[in-house]
Amino acid sequence: MKKNKAESQKRRTALAARWCILAVSVLFLIAGAVKKEYLEVLQKAVRICLECIGIG
Amino acid sequence: MHRDRIKSAERKKKLSFQRICQLAFAVLINGYMAGFLKGKIFTGSSKAICVPVLNCYSCPGALGACPIGSLQAALGGPKRHFPFYVLGTIMLFGVVLGRVVCGLVCPFGLLQDLLYKIPIKKITVSKKIDRPMRYLKYLVLIALVLLPLFFAGQTGIAPPYFCKYICPAGTLGGGIPHLLANETLRKAAGVLFGWKTIVLVLILVFSVLIHRPFCRYLCPLGAFYSLFHRFSFYQMHLDKTLCINCKKCEHSCPMGVEVTKNINSPECIRCGKCKSVCPVHAISAGMKEKESKRTDE
Numbered sequence: 001m002k003k004n005k006a007e008s009q010k011r012r013t014a015l016a017a018r019w020c021i022l023a024v025s026v027l028f029l030i031a032g033a034v035k036k037e038y039l040e041v042l043q044k045a046v047r048i049c050l051e052c053i054g055i056g
Numbered sequence: 057m058h059r060d061r062i063k064s065a066e067r068k069k070k071l072s073f074q075r076i077c078q079l080a081f082a083v084l085i086n087g088y089m090a091g092f093l094k095g096k097i098f099t100g101s102s103k104a105i106c107v108p109v110l111n112c113y114s115c116p117g118a119l120g121a122c123p124i125g126s127l128q129a130a131l132g133g134p135k136r137h138f139p140f141y142v143l144g145t146i147m148l149f150g151v152v153l154g155r156v157v158c159g160l161v162c163p164f165g166l167l168q169d170l171l172y173k174i175p176i177k178k179i180t181v182s183k184k185i186d187r188p189m190r191y192l193k194y195l196v197l198i199a200l201v202l203l204p205l206f207f208a209g210q211t212g213i214a215p216p217y218f219c220k221y222i223c224p225a226g227t228l229g230g231g232i233p234h235l236l237a238n239e240t241l242r243k244a245a246g247v248l249f250g251w252k253t254i255v256l257v258l259i260l261v262f263s264v265l266i267h268r269p270f271c272r273y274l275c276p277l278g279a280f281y282s283l284f285h286r287f288s289f290y291q292m293h294l295d296k297t298l299c300i301n302c303k304k305c306e307h308s309c310p311m312g313v314e315v316t317k318n319i320n321s322p323e324c325i326r327c328g329k330c331k332s333v334c335p336v337h338a339i340s341a342g343m344k345e346k347e348s349k350r351t352d353e
Contacts, residue, residue, distance in 0.1 A: 018151060018287045025147035032141025037130070041141065042104035044129045045113035045121040048097055051220040052114045052125060053231035054252035055244050 078166035091116030095237025115229035132204030132214030150284030159325035282322035298338035305330035
């Protein structure tokens with residue numbers, strides 16, 4: 001009985017953490033979009049990164 | 057006998073589902089085929105989007121951005137800021153799918169899977185070595201975040217240390233195709249390219265002998281997803297009331313997970329092999345939380 005209770009509590013905590021992480025990640029994405037960070041990603045990604053390919 | 061044959065056929069069918077997913081995503085993520093012929097990279101707006109896997113944005117075929125490269129660019133770039141966009145993207149994939157992306161989406165994972173199929177005597181890494189080695193990827197992840205903060209060049213810009221010195225996907229997907237297509241780059245290749253080629257060759261050779269060594273021990277993105285794995289919406293479930301403890305699941309697991317003890321281990325890439333070999337269908341997977349008979353904690 002006690003084990004079941006503990007397990008159910010554990011499950012509830014994991015579920016809460018899951019939704020919290022989801023909310024935080026969506027907030028981060030929105031913040032990144034507002035700050036136009038995707039343009040920075042684009043700028044980097046449309047040029048050949050010499051370090052990445054082992055040249056620079 | 058007949059039943060066994062049917063089961064074996066079913067197993068093959070399910071395995072091929074994984075392979076189809078991997079191939080489809082590899083083509084989808086690297087769909088700019090003209091880039092390979094011209095030796096140029098795609099410059100469309102889709103490159104503002106981070107793909108969920110380690111796929112170099114300097115690969116001529118890449119249609120999206122590499123999250124690890126983008127993370128390093130944000131942390132070590134001239135503007136240095138908290139990488140909301142990149143972190144938000146990988147956290148979102150992590151919390152929804154966990155390491156499913158490693159098992160079904162990653163092109164470098166596919167390559168390792170195919171290499172392991174080469175029929176040669178395999179190495180069984182003893183637990184004493186394997187367990188501590190698995191923490192290496194977390195060290196790589198921490199170093200990747202910390203190094204750019206403390207070791208910047210004179211310009212104040214830190215190089216993408218992981219991409220520069222380790223990333224085998226960059227050498228294979230970006231370096232080799234570019235060097236083949238571009239003479240100037242070929243002439244510029246030096247010690248660094250030699251080093252990266254050695255790293256790549258070593259990882260490929262070990263991939264023939266050990267299943268997914270890069271995913272197990274080095275991949276920082278896999279390490280990142282592992283942190284969210286336990287909380288992800290997509291979970292594996294083991295019904296212990298059905299389990300007959302035959303351990304077929306554990307023998308078939310490419311990542312060496314102790315399925316009956318911890319089915320949602322951070323090492324699990326959710327490829328579904330354990331599920332497909334289970335003779336009593338005690339293993340299931342999905343987004344839904346199982347309320348009854350769930351004993352996978």
